[in-house]
Amino acid sequence: MSESLAVRHTALPASITRVHEILDALASRDHTGEILTAIRHFPARDAQWADFPAWVHPDLAAAYAAKNIRRLYSHTHRLRKNAVL
Numbered sequence: 266m267s268e269s270l271a272v273r274h275t276a277l278p279a280s281i282t283r284v285h286e287i288l289d290a291l292a293s294r295d296h297t298g299e300i301l302t303a304i305r306h307f308p309a310r311d312a313q314w315a316d317f318p319a320w321v322h323p324d325l326a327a328a329y330a331a332k333n334i335r336r337l338y339s340h341t342h343r344l345r346k347n348a349v350l
Contacts, residue, residue: 288301312338313339313340314336314338315336315337315341316337317329317336
């Protein structure tokens with residue numbers, strides 16, 4: 266396996282152990298470097314929230330509110346008016 270594809274196990278949370286096992290299994294079968302081209306770890310970060318945009322139909326916002334969802338992730342908030350939420 267190419268060094269660039271090696272999965273590094275350095276003080277990562279136990280919750281992603283299974284992910285590393287799967288990546289290791291894939292990498293061990295990747296003799297030509299064609300299955301995995303890169304492995305990256307992006308650390309968790311705090312969620313960013315935004316209010317429902319004005320274009321969201323009130324019934325949809327109410328349905329989410331009934332499930333105690335009162336705000337959207339900021340990337341969802343930025344969807345265009347014709348997007349399906």
